[in-house]
Amino acid sequence: QYIHSAGIIHRDLKPSNLAVNEDCELRILDFGLARQTDDEMTGYVATRWYRAPEIMLNWMHYNQTVDIWSVGCIMAELLKGKALFPGNDYIDQLKRIMEVVGTPSSELLKKISSEHARKYIESLPHMPQQDLKAVFRGANPLAVDLLEKMLILDSDKRITASEALAHPYFVQYHDPDDEPEAELYDESIENKERTIDEWKELTYEEVISFKPPDLKMDSLEIEQ
Numbered sequence: 001q002y003i004h005s006a007g008i009i010h011r012d013l014k015p016s017n018l019a020v021n022e023d024c025e026l027r028i029l030d031f032g033l034a035r036q037t038d039d040e041m042t043g044y045v046a047t048r049w050y051r052a053p054e055i056m057l058n059w060m061h062y063n064q065t066v067d068i069w070s071v072g073c074i075m076a077e078l079l080k081g082k083a084l085f086p087g088n089d090y091i092d093q094l095k096r097i098m099e100v101v102g103t104p105s106s107e108l109l110k111k112i113s114s115e116h117a118r119k120y121i122e123s124l125p126h127m128p129q130q131d132l133k134a135v136f137r138g139a140n141p142l143a144v145d146l147l148e149k150m151l152i153l154d155s156d157k158r159i160t161a162s163e164a165l166a167h168p169y170f171v172q173y174h175d176p177d178d179e180p181e182a183e184l185y186d187e188s189i190e191n192k193e194r195t196i197d198e199w200k201e202l203t204y205e206e207v208i209s210f211k212p213p214d215l216k217m218d219s220l221e222i223e224q
Contacts, residue, residue, distance in 0.1 A: 001161040003028070004064045005181035013070035014050045015077065048093050049073065049083050054155050056094055057117040065158040072150030079139045079147070095124075101151055102129030108154045142169040 003010060010017075012030060019027045052069035054062045076084035084100070087093025098104075103126055104112075112118045132144050132151075146169045149159040159167070165174055194202075 001165055001179055002182050004067070004161050006183065006185045008185055009064050010067050010070075012047065013067050013074065014047045015074055018074070048090070049086055051093070052155065053094065053097055053153055056090060057112055057121075058114045063155060065155045065160065068150050068158050068161065068164065069155075071164075072147055075143070075147055075150070076136070079136050079143065094121075097153075098124065098127050100130050100132075100135065101153055103127045104153050111154070111156075140169070142167070145169070 008031075010028065010031065013028070017029045019029055021027075050070040050073045052062065052066040055066055073084055085093060085096045087096050103124060104121055109118055109121065112121070132148050133141065136144050136147070146159075146164065146167045149167070150164070152158045164170075165179055189202075
């Protein structure tokens, strides 16, 4: 929610880009592919297994819910103990996705701007949506309900980060007062013409502004 409220899309969420410490505090890593929501988007982003279908279908103006799809894939992997869509290539990835969530409706097909992608999908046999309660048999029903809302083909109907936090599955942890939002990211600093010395000064200021977290002394092992 914090990242999205700043107008940023991560675009490469996957298990290896998530770090958890001993206090179960989560950190999102590697913003190398992150972009502002109003930037022109490219199709080649995100590790394939966690990539939203609209990226593979080359919708140039996808939105922040591509990250929600990735989170859904990660959550599904936690529930199953293995990747949900381990595609071998681009075509196999789409096939595996549609075997679970079903082929796109005629309403969704009309939204696909790429004629090539639309014709390819229309050439596929009809695949009905699977019941995720059966796919994730034994899982918490609320977790499966949230997953269903994350893994929706139509990105316009996919749940947002804010809506996901308010889902009943997170009722024990949801606290609106502890879920801050950011100001919109201002990238004008990156677009402005600057001298090398000015960039050096800005870089230095950024480095010295970093405040490392406090370390608990009792958790440190001191070698004698």
